Amino acid sequence: EAGVVQSPRYKIIEKKQPVAFWCNPISGHNTLYWYRQNLGQGPELLIRYENEEAVDDSQLPKDRFSAERLKGVDSTLKIQPAELGDSAVYLCASSLVLAGSYTEQFFGPGTRLTVL
Amino acid sequence: AQSVSQHNHHVILSEAASLELGCNYSYGGTVNLFWYVQYPGQHLQLLLKYFSGDPLVKGIKGFEAEFIKSKFSFNLRKPSVQWSDTAEYFCAPPQFNKFYFGSGTKLNVKP
Numbered sequence: 387e388a389g390v391v392q393s394p395r396y397k398i399i400e401k402k403q404p405v406a407f408w409c410n411p412i413s414g415h416n417t418l419y420w421y422r423q424n425l426g427q428g429p430e431l432l433i434r435y436e437n438e439e440a441v442d443d444s445q446l447p448k449d450r451f452s453a454e455r456l457k458g459v460d461s462t463l464k465i466q467p468a469e470l471g472d473s474a475v476y477l478c479a480s481s482l483v484l485a486g487s488y489t490e491q492f493f494g495p496g497t498r499l500t501v502l
Numbered sequence: 503a504q505s506v507s508q509h510n511h512h513v514i515l516s517e518a519a520s521l522e523l524g525c526n527y528s529y530g531g532t533v534n535l536f537w538y539v540q541y542p543g544q545h546l547q548l549l550l551k552y553f554s555g556d557p558l559v560k561g562i563k564g565f566e567a568e569f570i571k572s573k574f575s576f577n578l579r580k581p582s583v584q585w586s587d588t589a590e591y592f593c594a595p596p597q598f599n600k601f602y603f604g605s606g607t608k609l610n611v612k613p
Contacts, residue, residue, distance in 0.1 A: 389545070419601075428506075428592050428603030429546070477546070490536070491601065493546040 388412070390494035392478050398500045404466035407497045411459070411480030418455055419491065420463050421477040429477055435461065436483065465499075473501045508593050508604035515583050516612050523578040523607050525593030535576040536594040536601070537567055546592070552576065563587070585613045 391410040399405050411418050417436050421429035432451065434442040437458040446453065450469070455461040465472055475498050479491040509524040527533070537549040550561025557569040563586075567578045578591060588611045593604040 426511075426605070428594075428606050429601075430603070431601065479546075490548045490551065493538075495545050 390478055390480055390492050392476075392494035392497055394497055395495060396498050396500075398502065399468055400502050401470055402467040404464065405468050405499060406462055406464045407476050407478075407499075409461045409463070409478030409494060411461070411478070412492055415480035415482050415492070416458070417481045417483045418461050419477075419479040419481075420453060420461070421479065423475045423477055423496070425474075432463070468499075468501045470501050473499055475499070506593055506595055506602045506604040508591075508607050510607045511605065512608045512610070514610045514612065517585055518582045519611075521578070521580040521583050521587070521609070523591055523593075523609075525576045525578065525595075525604060526574050527576070527593075527595040527602070528574065533569070533571070533595060535567070535569060537561065537565070537576075537578050538592045538594055538603075539589050540592070541589045549578070549591070583609070583611050585611045587611050 390412055393408050397405055419434050420432040422432055423429045431445055433440055433446045433453050435455045438455055451465055453463045475496040477496045478494045481489045481491045483489060505528040507526045535552040538546045539549045540546045549565055550559050550567055552559045552569050560566050565578060565580050567576055569576050587609060589609060591607045591609060594601045
């Protein structure tokens with residue numbers, strides 16, 4: 387079974403440029419998460435989708451970050467314009483959530499973003 | 503607000519030493535607890551989880567964790583570590599289906 391796929395794995399851009407990350411979750415998983423992980427810290431949730439609906443985007447900096455999950459499968463996270471402080475690893479995870487139960491999340495390899 | 507505290511940021515052990523990593527969370531109520539591990543160059547993956555029942559749970563690779571409700575703790579243990587346990591370990595107690603990850607503990611096992 388294929389795991390969570392993310393691309394690109396690495397991205398280097400100059401500040402003020404736009405950047406987009408793509409995630410393909412595990413087939414059948416209804417819930418998709420985007421996290422940001424800064425060096426030396428644990429992952430921090432940016433947005434969580436249940437199917438197509440963003441059910442928690444309270445931590446997403448909406449002035450420059452946007453996300454979408456068309457058809458409840460793949461998802462894209464965009465930053466426009468990028469700032470130096472956005473340098474981090476962006477992780478995508480998916481899980482199958484049934485009746486509000488907590489379940490294991492499966493993580494992708496992440497995209498390491500460097501903003502110069 | 504919910505919070506997670508991992509007390510050890512960097513631990514260095516020799517092979518065969520015993521390991522205990524601390525994790526404390528700040529909220530009560532129904533608790534489901536997870537430990538994740540990230541081996542060098544690999545994805546975050548589940549190490550073990552606690553939902554209910556026996557507070558001592560077993561995970562992969564000989565790891566175990568004990569839920570102590572009165573102390574709001576879910577410490578990770580392994581009686582004898584191996585070089586291959588070198589990794590970063592994250593405690594993640596979720597609430598409302600949002601995972602609050604701790605800052606992580608880097609474990610370095612010397613051969």
